[in-house]
Amino acid sequence: MPSDQHYSIPDPDAARAFIDGLVERxxxxxxxxxxxxxxxxxxxxxRLYNKSLVLSACGNRLVLRKLKKNKPIHCMQISTMPVFARxxxxxxxxxxxxxxxxxxxxxxxxALEVCSVPYRILNSDKKTVARLVYQRFQLIxxxxxxxxxxYWCLKPVKGYTKTARKLSRRIQNAGFAAADAExxxxxxxxxxxxxxxxxxTKIALQFDPEMRADEAVRALLHFLQxxxxxxxxxxxxxxxxxxxHDFRVAVRRTRSALGQIKEVxxxxxxxxxxxxFAYIGKSTNALRDLDVYLLKEDEYRSMLPAALxxxxxxxxxxxxxxxxxxxxxxIRTLKTKKYNSIMRDWNDFLQQPATDAADLSNAGRPIFELxxxxxxxxxxxxxKIGRRILxxxxxEKLHVLRIHCKKLRYLLEFFASLFPPRKVKALISQLxxxxxxxxxxxxxxxxxxxxxxxxxxxxxxxxASPKTLAxxxxxxxxxxKKTLHVKNAFENAFGDFASPSAQALFQEVVQ
Amino acid sequence: xxxxALYSNKGGVGKxxxxxxxxxxxxxxxxxxxxxxxxxxxxxxxxxxxxPKLKQGAKGFVxxxxxxxxxxxxxxxxxxxLLPADFSLRNLDIAFDxxxxxRRRLAKILAPLAAEYDLVVLDCPVSVGLLAENILAAxxxxxxxxxxxxxxxxxxxxxxxxxxxxxxxxSRLHAFFSMVDRRKKMHRDIIAAVSKKYKGVLxxxxxxxxxxxxxxxxxxxxxxxSPRSEGARAYDNLWRxxxxxxxxxxx
Numbered sequence: 001m002p003s004d005q006h007y008s009i010p011d012p013d014a015a016r017a018f019i020d021g022l023v024e025r026x027x028x029x030x031x032x033x034x035x036x037x038x039x040x041x042x043x044x045x046x047r048l049y050n051k052s053l054v055l056s057a058c059g060n061r062l063v064l065r066k067l068k069k070n071k072p073i074h075c076m077q078i079s080t081m082p083v084f085a086r087x088x089x090x091x092x093x094x095x096x097x098x099x100x101x102x103x104x105x106x107x108x109x110x111a112l113e114v115c116s117v118p119y120r121i122l123n124s125d126k127k128t129v130a131r132l133v134y135q136r137f138q139l140i141x142x143x144x145x146x147x148x149x150x151y152w153c154l155k156p157v158k159g160y161t162k163t164a165r166k167l168s169r170r171i172q173n174a175g176f177a178a179a180d181a182e183x184x185x186x187x188x189x190x191x192x193x194x195x196x197x198x199x200x201t202k203i204a205l206q207f208d209p210e211m212r213a214d215e216a217v218r219a220l221l222h223f224l225q226x227x228x229x230x231x232x233x234x235x236x237x238x239x240x241x242x243x244x245h246d247f248r249v250a251v252r253r254t255r256s257a258l259g260q261i262k263e264v265x266x267x268x269x270x271x272x273x274x275x276x277f278a279y280i281g282k283s284t285n286a287l288r289d290l291d292v293y294l295l296k297e298d299e300y301r302s303m304l305p306a307a308l309x310x311x312x313x314x315x316x317x318x319x320x321x322x323x324x325x326x327x328x329x330x331i332r333t334l335k336t337k338k339y340n341s342i343m344r345d346w347n348d349f350l351q352q353p354a355t356d357a358a359d360l361s362n363a364g365r366p367i368f369e370l371x372x373x374x375x376x377x378x379x380x381x382x383x384k385i386g387r388r389i390l391x392x393x394x395x396e397k398l399h400v401l402r403i404h405c406k407k408l409r410y411l412l413e414f415f416a417s418l419f420p421p422r423k424v425k426a427l428i429s430q431l432x433x434x435x436x437x438x439x440x441x442x443x444x445x446x447x448x449x450x451x452x453x454x455x456x457x458x459x460x461x462x463x464a465s466p467k468t469l470a471x472x473x474x475x476x477x478x479x480x481k482k483t484l485h486v487k488n489a490f491e492n493a494f495g496d497f498a499s500p501s502a503q504a505l506f507q508e509v510v511q
Numbered sequence: 512x513x514x515x516a517l518y519s520n521k522g523g524v525g526k527x528x529x530x531x532x533x534x535x536x537x538x539x540x541x542x543x544x545x546x547x548x549x550x551x552x553x554x555x556x557x558x559x560x561x562x563p564k565l566k567q568g569a570k571g572f573v574x575x576x577x578x579x580x581x582x583x584x585x586x587x588x589x590x591x592x593l594l595p596a597d598f599s600l601r602n603l604d605i606a607f608d609x610x611x612x613x614r615r616r617l618a619k620i621l622a623p624l625a626a627e628y629d630l631v632v633l634d635c636p637v638s639v640g641l642l643a644e645n646i647l648a649a650x651x652x653x654x655x656x657x658x659x660x661x662x663x664x665x666x667x668x669x670x671x672x673x674x675x676x677x678x679x680x681x682s683r684l685h686a687f688f689s690m691v692d693r694r695k696k697m698h699r700d701i702i703a704a705v706s707k708k709y710k711g712v713l714x715x716x717x718x719x720x721x722x723x724x725x726x727x728x729x730x731x732x733x734x735x736x737s738p739r740s741e742g743a744r745a746y747d748n749l750w751r752x753x754x755x756x757x758x759x760x761x762x
Contacts, residue, residue: 120587126730127560128587158592159561159584 004070005168007176008183009150015134018152018174019119022132025170027122037140038112040185041081042196043104044234044243049196051100054185057081058114064096068181082106084240103295105240110188111140112148121163129163131155137184139191148191149184152176199230201246206417209368214264214354216367220414221257222350224250229343236331241291244330248288251281256410260374263362269349276342283333287326293319293447303478304471311467312475318460371415372510378408379506386494398490402438405431423509430502437486437493444483451476512625513760514618515753516633516646516653520673521666524656525689527554528723528733530634532746533654533753535732538591540750542629545583545592547621549603549646550636553596559586560730561595568599573606575620588735592628604641617645639673647679652759654749656689656717659701667709685756687713687749713756715749718742 009015022028038058042048048055052067062082063075074093083105088094114137121130133153138146152171156164172178189196205223207216227250234243255277258270293300297316301309333339354363362370382404389397409431416424451472455461461469496502517530527550534546548555553563565572565582572579584593607613624631635646647653655670657663667686674681686709692698693716706712717723722733722742729736734743753759 125560125562128585157585159582 004156005154006070006179006181007152007154007171008179009134009152009176012136012147012150014175015150015152018171018176019134021174022119022121022170027126029120029122031118031120034116034118036114036116038114038137039081039108040110040188041106042109043101044107044231044239045104045199045201045246046197047101047104050200053100054182055097055106062093064093067185070181081108103240104242107239109194110192112137112188113140121167123160123163129157129160130167131157132167137188139188148187149179151179151184199227201227201249203413203416207367207415209418210366212354212363213261213365213367213370214360214363217257217261217264218350218354221254221346224254224257225343225346225350228254232334235334238327241295244284244288244291248281248284251277251284252406253410253414255281256407257414260378260407260411261362261370263360264370266360273342273346273349276346280333280339280342284330287323287330289446289450290319290323290326292443293450294323296447300475304474308467308471308474311465311471314464314468315454315460315472367415368418371411371418375408375411375415376510378404378411379510382408383498383503386498390491390494395487398438398441398487402435402442405435405438409435419509423505427505427509430497430505434493434497437490441483441486441490444479444486448476448479448483451479512628512631513651514621514631514633514649516635516650517656518633518635518643518646518650518653519655519657519666520637520639520643520670521663522637524658524663525717525723526656527558527634528726529654529656529687529689529717529746529749530632531555531558531726532732532734532743533750534591534630534632535588535734536747536750537630537632538588539734541590543590543627544630544632545594545624545628546632546634547594548596548634549600549642550596550634551598551601552636553598555634556593556595558726558730558732559584559593561586561593563596563598565595565597565599568597569602569606570599572597572600572603572620573610573616575623579620580623587731600636604638607641607645613641614644615648617642618649621649643673644677647674647677650683652753652756653684654713654753655684655686657686657705658690659688659695659698659705661701664701664705667705671709682711682758685711685713685753687715687717687752689717690719691716692719711756713749713752715745715752717745717749720745 019028019030036059038056041055041057049067053064053073054067055062055064057063057078060077060079061075062078063072065072074096076089076093082088084103085094085098085101088097114135116136117134119132119134120128121132123129131154133155135151135153136147137149139148154164154167154171186196203220203223205216205219207219228247231243231247231250235247237243255274258265258274258277294316301312304312382401385397385401385404389401409428412424412428412431416428455469455472464472515533517526517533519526530546534544537544546555546559548563556563561584566578567574571582579594582594584595585591586593607616610616612619621631633646633650636642638646655667657667671681671684674684686705688702688705691702702716706714718741720742722737722740726733726736732746733740734746737743
């Protein structure tokens with residue numbers, strides 16, 4: 001059956017005139033107008049849009065479709081809008097969304113009021129042979145809102161294609177042009193000042209190899225500041241844990257850039273903001289730690305014997321309570337004069353034109369030359385520390401190595417556009433494997449230490465039942481076993497990273 | 512896809528009214544439905560205001576395939592389509608007889624509809640011949656309207672006997688009471704006796720109502736014209752009883 005056809009109505013008066021004309025040739029029956037709200041949903045980092053998907057709810061019908069396609073991929077009835085993938089009923093809809101949105105929340109990115117006036121076109125037997133619906137879309141916010149779009153939606157009835165063709169011709173002859181499939185979606189977002197796909201944490205800056213280093217670094221730091229500012233509001237709204245995570249990654253990347261790319265920023269400015277961003281990072285540590293524990297709730301449960309799995313619940317209830325306090329603390333910090341003056345002054349500095357200061361030896365150098373130098377230095381350092389760990393077997397050095405790896409990763413991501421894309425991707429992927437090993441080791445150590453502290457400090461352990469304490473004890477034991485397992489895997493992980501082929505790849509990238 | 516037939520070897524018992532209303536109710540519950548009007552008199556087709564015409568008539572019907580599906584018409588109701596009747600369908604028995612596997616042709620014709628529809632409702636003509644055998648072989652459920660009268664009960668007994676003889680699964684057959692007048696003692700007595708005697712009789716009673724007769728005037732299902740009426744409620748109850756019956760796949 002031919003699918004629905006949409007035609008734009010530039011002027012509402014023209015729609016009325018068209019219907020008046022139609023009545024002379026066809027039997028037209030106007031039905032009751034329907035008013036519904038239509039909301040578009042996506043994650044804050046546009047994961048659905050980036051996969052060319054549009055999720056919208058009209059009335060109580062939730063529809064997932066491909067961009068520029070009207071045909072739904074999945075639809076379901078809803079009473080309340082699911083926020084996370086886990087809130088969807090098990091089935092195809094959930095299976096489609098879960099790997100895309102992962103732990104991110106779905107948020108309403110725009111809302112419209114839709115007025116539909118259906119008309120039925122009848123034949124001599126008073127049988128419906130086509131449907132024509134006038135649809136008007138306005139932003140929600142009162143009748144004074146301008147009409148964003150108006151459409152004719154021609155719905156052919158199976159077996160009556162001739163009538164549909166006649167109507168289609170008539171609509172086009174009346175000056176209504178076929179509508180762009182996504183004009184409504186895109187215009188709605190633009191009307192609420194949102195650009196689909198605009199926010200992402202991946203550094204997509206394209207540097208000219210000959211660009212002055214100070215200009216390139218300012219552009220990079222400006223991008224990172226935008227990521228922080230984007231997430232500030234959403235941290236307060238507590239939509240999902242990734243807002244804080246993205247914010248913290250931007251802070252860490254900023255600190256890493258300030259620390260590693262030397263002689264580009266004036267020393268006084270550098271000293272101040274190194275301290276300031278360390279302060280911002282530290283103020284959010286407690287909340288992020290709690291988020292990580294709570295995200296691991298299912299994993300922790302599965303580590304326990306079946307008989308103790310329910311007894312771990314009080315621990316997570318306790319952590320949830322602590323998280324509420326930690327969130328309040330972060331929100332307070334983001335509202336302080338101190339935080340706001342840091343962000344304002346930082347922005348002012350980044351907006352200033354770069355000056356050729358004589359005491360900044362790297363400021364005027366081409367960014368490619370400087371980036372290559374810093375990356376090579378960091379890589380050499382990692383190889384050196386890693387080899388020493390294999391000889392000394394000093395566990396505390398693993399933490400130092402982890403930090404250096406993270407710094408190298410940031411550098412490669414900052415300046416990826418200066419190097420051959422495929423090779424730099426392969427290099428990052430190699431580094432990632434080593435980072436995963438070191439990261440797992442660090443996380444397991446921290447988690448185990450946290451649980452031990454929790455039992456020792458007494459606030460929680462005094463109120464916990466013996467079975468809950470036993471469950472925590474069992475968890476500590478399992479984490480310890482896992483730590484050992486991950487530590488043993490280090491030799492292989494580092495061996496791969498430092499292998500002759502990996503070293504050759506590195507040389508190819510930076511040559 | 513499930514195939515549901517409204518079938519009886521007795522005429523004027525309310526097959527078409529039930530087929531039209533059940534199709535409409537199934538659609539309202541979210542099932543994409545097609546009603547196939549196999550009766551050359553074309554009453555279901557008339558109720559939906561469609562012309563009784565199949566491209567290439569009975570010959571085209573038994574051939575099946577895309578050409579037949581081009582005859583499908585959308586009704587006035589979303590998700591409810593109709594394969595119209597055609598006067599040439601009176602010769603369906605003969606047309607089937609001329610083919611190989613003549614007792615399983617209908618199932619083959621209907622099978623491709625599974626790509627688009629959840630439910631196929633067959634409005635069947637009175638038949639005890641090859642068409643009846645095709646219907647009984649193709650369906651997941653056959654609903655048999657029964658007026659609580661002696662002759663109707665006798666015809667139902669004959670149908671059950673035919674099924675046993677031809678080795679059709681009688682558990683797929685469900686009688687329900689149609690055109691019931693509760694004021695009549697005979698109706699009440701027969702309902703009680705039949706319900707006791709036969710397994711699988713749905714405890715659903717379609718009353719003898721003017722509003723059901725008036726479907727011919729409105730040319731639409733009772734459930735669409737007056738959804739809160741007694742008739743609409745009775746068909747709704749029949750649909751629920753059918754959904755609850757053992758082995759019904761579209762619950």
